[in-house]
Amino acid sequence: MNKHISLFLIIFTFNTAGYAQNSKITRATEYGIKAAFVFNFAKFVDWPDEAFVDATQPIVIGVVGRDPFGLNLVQTVRGKTVKGRNLVVKRFTRIEDLDFCNILYISSSEKKRMTRIFKKIKDSSVLTIGETKGFAYEGGMIHLFNMDNKVRFEINVKTAERAGLKISSRLLKLAKIVEDDHTNEN
Amino acid sequence: MNLFQSRSIKKKLTLIIMLISGLSLLLACLAFIMYDLISFKSAMKRDLNILAEVIGANSTAALIFDNAADAKETLAALKAEKHITSACVFTKDGNVFTQFIRDDVNARLLPTKPQPDGQEIRKGHLVLFREIVFDGEAIGTIYIQSDLEELYSRLKRYGVIIVFVLFIASLAAFLMTARLQRIISEPILHLAKMAKIVSAKKDFSVRAEINSQDELGFLSERFNEMLSQIQDRDTALQKAHDTLENQAQELQKELTERKKFERALRHSEERFRDLFDNAPDMYIILEPTGTIVDFNRRGIKELGYRSEEILGKPLKNIMHHHDRTKAEKFINQIQKFEKPPKNIEARLIDKKGNVIWVSKEFSLLKTKKGKLQSIRVICRDITEHRRLQEELKRAHRLEAAGRIAGQIAHDFNNLLGPLAAYPMLLREELPEDHPVLGMVDEMESAANKIATINQQLLALGRRGHYSMEPIDLNDLVQKVGMSLSLPQEITLLEELASGLLLIKAGEAQLTRALTNLFVNAKDAIHGPGKITIRTMNVYLDEPLRGYQTIKRGEYVKLEISDTGAGIRPAALDKIFDPFFTTKTMDRMRGSGLGLSVVYGIVEDHKGYITVKSIPGNGTTFSLYFPVTREVQREVAETIEKIEGGNESILIVDDDPIQRKVATQLLRRLGYRIHTAKSGEEAIDYVRKVSQDLLILDMVMDGIDGTETYRRILEFQPQQKAIVLSGYAMSKRVEKALKLGVGGFVSKPISLNALATVVRKELDE
Numbered sequence: 001m002n003k004h005i006s007l008f009l010i011i012f013t014f015n016t017a018g019y020a021q022n023s024k025i026t027r028a029t030e031y032g033i034k035a036a037f038v039f040n041f042a043k044f045v046d047w048p049d050e051a052f053v054d055a056t057q058p059i060v061i062g063v064v065g066r067d068p069f070g071l072n073l074v075q076t077v078r079g080k081t082v083k084g085r086n087l088v089v090k091r092f093t094r095i096e097d098l099d100f101c102n103i104l105y106i107s108s109s110e111k112k113r114m115t116r117i118f119k120k121i122k123d124s125s126v127l128t129i130g131e132t133k134g135f136a137y138e139g140g141m142i143h144l145f146n147m148d149n150k151v152r153f154e155i156n157v158k159t160a161e162r163a164g165l166k167i168s169s170r171l172l173k174l175a176k177i178v179e180d181d182h183t184n185e186n
Numbered sequence: 187m188n189l190f191q192s193r194s195i196k197k198k199l200t201l202i203i204m205l206i207s208g209l210s211l212l213l214a215c216l217a218f219i220m221y222d223l224i225s226f227k228s229a230m231k232r233d234l235n236i237l238a239e240v241i242g243a244n245s246t247a248a249l250i251f252d253n254a255a256d257a258k259e260t261l262a263a264l265k266a267e268k269h270i271t272s273a274c275v276f277t278k279d280g281n282v283f284t285q286f287i288r289d290d291v292n293a294r295l296l297p298t299k300p301q302p303d304g305q306e307i308r309k310g311h312l313v314l315f316r317e318i319v320f321d322g323e324a325i326g327t328i329y330i331q332s333d334l335e336e337l338y339s340r341l342k343r344y345g346v347i348i349v350f351v352l353f354i355a356s357l358a359a360f361l362m363t364a365r366l367q368r369i370i371s372e373p374i375l376h377l378a379k380m381a382k383i384v385s386a387k388k389d390f391s392v393r394a395e396i397n398s399q400d401e402l403g404f405l406s407e408r409f410n411e412m413l414s415q416i417q418d419r420d421t422a423l424q425k426a427h428d429t430l431e432n433q434a435q436e437l438q439k440e441l442t443e444r445k446k447f448e449r450a451l452r453h454s455e456e457r458f459r460d461l462f463d464n465a466p467d468m469y470i471i472l473e474p475t476g477t478i479v480d481f482n483r484r485g486i487k488e489l490g491y492r493s494e495e496i497l498g499k500p501l502k503n504i505m506h507h508h509d510r511t512k513a514e515k516f517i518n519q520i521q522k523f524e525k526p527p528k529n530i531e532a533r534l535i536d537k538k539g540n541v542i543w544v545s546k547e548f549s550l551l552k553t554k555k556g557k558l559q560s561i562r563v564i565c566r567d568i569t570e571h572r573r574l575q576e577e578l579k580r581a582h583r584l585e586a587a588g589r590i591a592g593q594i595a596h597d598f599n600n601l602l603g604p605l606a607a608y609p610m611l612l613r614e615e616l617p618e619d620h621p622v623l624g625m626v627d628e629m630e631s632a633a634n635k636i637a638t639i640n641q642q643l644l645a646l647g648r649r650g651h652y653s654m655e656p657i658d659l660n661d662l663v664q665k666v667g668m669s670l671s672l673p674q675e676i677t678l679l680e681e682l683a684s685g686l687l688l689i690k691a692g693e694a695q696l697t698r699a700l701t702n703l704f705v706n707a708k709d710a711i712h713g714p715g716k717i718t719i720r721t722m723n724v725y726l727d728e729p730l731r732g733y734q735t736i737k738r739g740e741y742v743k744l745e746i747s748d749t750g751a752g753i754r755p756a757a758l759d760k761i762f763d764p765f766f767t768t769k770t771m772d773r774m775r776g777s778g779l780g781l782s783v784v785y786g787i788v789e790d791h792k793g794y795i796t797v798k799s800i801p802g803n804g805t806t807f808s809l810y811f812p813v814t815r816e817v818q819r820e821v822a823e824t825i826e827k828i829e830g831g832n833e834s835i836l837i838v839d840d841d842p843i844q845r846k847v848a849t850q851l852l853r854r855l856g857y858r859i860h861t862a863k864s865g866e867e868a869i870d871y872v873r874k875v876s877q878d879l880l881i882l883d884m885v886m887d888g889i890d891g892t893e894t895y896r897r898i899l900e901f902q903p904q905q906k907a908i909v910l911s912g913y914a915m916s917k918r919v920e921k922a923l924k925l926g927v928g929g930f931v932s933k934p935i936s937l938n939a940l941a942t943v944v945r946k947e948l949d950e
Contacts, residue, residue, distance in 0.1 A: 033252075037251065040250045040251065043250075043320070043321050044247065082321065083321075150252060151251075151252075153251075168247070170243075170244070170246060170247035171247050171251075173247060173248075173256060174247050174248060174251050174253045174256050
């Protein structure tokens with residue numbers, strides 16, 4: 001965890017993610033940025049037509065496991081639209097509860113249950129995001145990590161393509177691309 | 187513009203056409219270039235916009251996910267675009283996200299803050315700001331700066347093209363114009379040439395050629411018409427001109443003559459004005475009512491008025507108040523009878539208030555119809571004339587009185603001899619207790635008084651014939667003062683200046699003058715009073731009262747003031763006249779001679795006398811005597827004691843009484859006395875018996891004393907002599923003194939005087 005967040009990031013966070021009036025500022029700030037990332041990924045990803053019933057159906061962002069965002073994620077998406085759709089945040093504490101969603105943030109608390117989760121959503125077009133080390137190598141699509149005081153991400157394009165998701169080349173340009181996909185066989 | 191106007195019409199036409207063609211070509215070129223530049227610029231802008239859009243789109247992800255490195259890479263692609271000098275991406279909150287700067291560009295020129303969307307030329311660069319929008323949301327701003335090198339090089343190219351095109355076009359236009367302008371210029375030049383011929387040669391017979399049917403042809407036609415009209419008129423005009431010229435010449439001649447006449451008139455007027463102003467008399471012109479219309483300059487100057495104080499005022503304003511009624515009466519008479527009155531003498535008053543006597547001569551100026559127009563008055567100043575007349579009168583009066591007095595006194599004097607001398611002899615012959623002695627005393631006293639009056643009379647009659655010696659007036663005043671007998675209640679105050687200068691004077695005369703003044707002062711005081719006598723040195727440089735002129739210089743002033751009754755102003759003018767007296771009381775009746783004598787003596791001394799008197803307050807006489815620088819002669823002590831002797835003396839006198847008196851006086855002193863009745867007898871006697879001393883009467887029948895002495899001196903050169911004379915001092919006495927006569931005794935003979943002089947002469 002980096003406790004020295006630059007001024008630049010603080011301003012960025014405040015404006016993008018709204019307020020984070022938490023006593024744990026650094027953590028809240030970091031997760032403010034990550035919440036914004038999660039929201040923004042939605043803009044660069046195209047879901048297949050069948051993923052939505054109609055044009056007004058909201059994009060559902062699911063969080064499984066222990067939620068590190070607090071209020072950040074909810075506040076980030078409040079009142080916003082992506083491609084004309086509203087955004088909704090759902091929390092799933094247990095895998096059993098896992099329900100329909102378009103984006104799924106898999107908390108690090110679910111490290112051991114990741115394979116089960118991936119299996120469960122295998123047939124639906126869900127953009128998976130996680131922070132567990134090797135997330136993109138082990139069946140996840142976007143892995144968020146900290147580097148040089150900044151939040152960076154790597155993307156496993158193949159995994160995404162298999163799920164029928166098209167990720168914008170502009171996003172890919174910023175990401176570290178993960179080619180290896182052997183874990184997918186599990 | 188002037189330069190242009192002075193060109194010939196040919197050049198003007200060429201120039202105009204060239205100018206117009208050049209200008210329109212230039213404008214066309216410029217419009218074309220403008221259009222090109224504008225479209226080029228908008229193309230540039232469009233390109234830049236597209237570039238910004240592309241870069242912006244490529245930077246969205248980097249911006250959103252805060253990947254500056256990626257954004258920098260995107261911007262780096264601009265390197266290929268040569269005209270882009272710098273570019274910059276700002277974040278949504280206005281901070282620099284990333285930037286691109288070409289190597290040779292100054293980084294500081296880059297903006298630090300984003301600006302609203304737009305393009306503009308700034309400092310020779312085209313700059314652009316454009317918001318980066320993603321999914322309907324502004325996420326940042328891109329800034330691109332492009333140089334205008336391409337634009338400039340384009341401009342340069344166009345410049346060269348324009349110059350070239352203009353040059354070619356102008357050349358073509360010039361060549362064409364040179365030929366074509368003749369169509370217009372030639373007829374005009376022809377017309378101009380005709381006009382020049384007309385104006386230069388005054389030849390109205392020439393006509394312009396007509397080559398075209400346009401406006402120029404019309405103009406030439408009218409020109410020809412005009413010429414023929416002018417030709418007609420010119421002939422008529424010339425005729426009129428000739429007539430007029432003749433008239434003008436005549437007029438000019440008349441004018442010259444008139445001017446000459448006017449000049450002569452003015453000159454004459456000036457001359458008359460000058461004559462009027464500088465006439466020796468005052469010249470006044472009056473209206474018939476007596477108002478002054480004109481006054482010559484001399485008159486104004488003489489009276490001292492300013493002209494505005496006189497002109498327009500009645501004549502009586504400048505007249506003495508005594509004469510005003512007279513003047514008014516005269517004016518009235520003139521108005522009534524329209525005849526000039528006789529000349530009058532009247533007094534004018536000048537500005538200072540002085541009285542000026544004038545004789546006025548009136549003459550009348552009448553209109554042709556005989557109506558009185560104005561009165562001319564010539565005033566001649568006769569003030570001086572009158573004064574001289576007055577003085578002359580007075581001098582005559584004094585002279586006449588003096589002459590009469592002198593004659594009477596002379597006869598009187600001879601008769602007075604025994605009266606004065608015998609009382610003394612009588613007293614000697616009579617015993618001391620003889621009762622007649624009292625009468626003898628009174629006789630003697632009366633005789634002395636008569637002698638004194640007689641002396642005054644004689645003094646009037648023999649003015650100016652006495653010897654003058656330098657004397658100190660102070661001594662004289664003291665001497666006279668001591669001899670005075672003043673009553674107790676009158677105080678005598680002497681204020682004598684120390685260091686008083688000497689005057690040249692006859693001591694006896696001055697003593698008499700002083701005494702007379704003292705006596706007058708004393709007589710003026712009734713009861714207690716004071717007489718003050720003062721002497722002082724003064725310098726006179728302005729006339730004294732009563733004198734027109736005085737000789738300026740040093741004078742000794744003698745002042746005698748009394749606190750007596752004073753003299754009435756009316757009497758003041760006459761006090762120096764002989765026989766004028768105010769002392770009418772019987773007891774101290776005056777002879778009226780005292781002040782006349784003083785006046786005469788002062789005048790003989792070339793001095794001046796003035797009197798000032800306030801009735802009731804007293805009178806002051808001031809006498810001024812010119813100072814002399816001669817040294818005072820040491821006066822020998824007069825021998826008080828009467829000394830006699832036994833020398834032989836011959837008394838020569840034609841008057842037996844005088845002979846007898848003198849003989850008796852001198853015999854008593856022990857002298858041996860002989861007598862002679864005439865000068866001739868005396869000469870014969872002296873030839874026979876020589877004498878120690880001769881006593882000669884000055885005035886005798888036959889040869890007089892002086893002549894007698896002169897003849898005796900011829901054979902007796904050492905002969906001593908003294909003279910007797912009724913006159914104190916006369917020319918004859920002077921002559922005798924010059925011959926060597928040792929002394930002089932005035933008649934009536936007093937023993938003292940005679941004895942002293944005789945002894946002195948014998949002892950010499």
